[in-house]
Amino acid sequence: QYVSRIGPDPAAAPCQIVIYNCTAQLLSPSKTHFYLEFFSSFMQDSQRSSVNKRFATMKQQLPSDFSMPSWEDVELPVIRPLIADRQYLEREHLLVSVRSQDSDESYGVACLGLMNLVGESALPFSCKLTHRGEFSGELNGSISVLNSVGQRRTQSIINAEDDAHNRIPMTC
Numbered sequence: 755q756y757v758s759r760i761g762p763d764p765a766a767a768p769c770q771i772v773i774y775n776c777t778a779q780l781l782s783p784s785k786t787h788f789y790l791e792f793f794s795s796f797m798q799d800s801q802r803s804s805v806n807k808r809f810a811t812m813k814q815q816l817p818s819d820f821s822m823p824s825w826e827d828v829e830l831p832v833i834r835p836l837i838a839d840r841q842y843l844e845r846e847h848l849l850v851s852v853r854s855q856d857s858d859e860s861y862g863v864a865c866l867g868l869m870n871l872v873g874e875s876a877l878p879f880s881c882k883l884t885h886r887g888e889f890s891g892e893l894n895g896s897i898s899v900l901n902s903v904g905q906r907r908t909q910s911i912i913n914a915e916d917d918a919h920n921r922i923p924m925t926c
Contacts, residue, residue: 767901769838771848771868773831774876776803776895777810777824778852778862778883785809786856788823793849796835796842804829805855823852840902844869850893852883862890872899 776790790803803825810824835843848866853859862883871877876896883891 769835769843769899769901769903771833771835772827772876772898772900773833774827774896774898775825776830776893777822778891778893780821780823780852780861780883780891781819781889782821782861782891783819784821784854784861786854788852788854788861790825790830791851791853792831792833793851794833794835794846796837796846797833798836801831801833803831838901838903840872843899843902844872850881852891852893861885862893864893866893866897868899871897872902874898874900 778788778790780788787805787807789805791800792802793800806823806825806829808824808826810822833848835846837843846868848868850864850866852861852863854861862885864881864883866879866881871879876898878894878896880892880894882889883893
């Protein structure tokens with residue numbers, strides 16, 4: 755269990771994770787409507803987006819076995835982490851599931867690491883979706899983690915050796 759050394763500032767704005775304009779490129783011909791469901795250990799409960807109102811189009815024609823549901827800012831939830839500590843949030847992940855409105859069936863799950871996404875400005879992300887271990891598409895959008903408390907996590911670079919005694923730089 756993580757316990758922050760930084761106490762909450764009652765005068766500060768609450769920490770929140772804001773997701774902007776998401777598009778899922780799914781390996782599915784389904785034209786049903788979808789919603790996104792968000793899970794994490796820093797959330798009390800999972801949160802859902804609204805059902806998508808539109809499907810994105812690409813400049814080049816998509817094959818008929820693709821679907822591209824898209825969500826605008828107002829259709830996506832604002833996530834309020836239970837712990838606002840920046841170093842804690844940088845170590846956390848957000849699981850995102852793309853689900854069908856008709857049957858609640860998952861069309862893919864993505865794991866979004868927050869390490870490089872904690873900051874006041876919106877940063878783009880792109881992650882692979884998998885369903886039962888198989889690639890099922892891609893999720894793209896932007897995210898910002900607002901009003902986190904504390905300093906950025908510092909990374910140490912260490913050298914390790916493989917079996918052939920080659921040096922391999924690693925971050926931790």
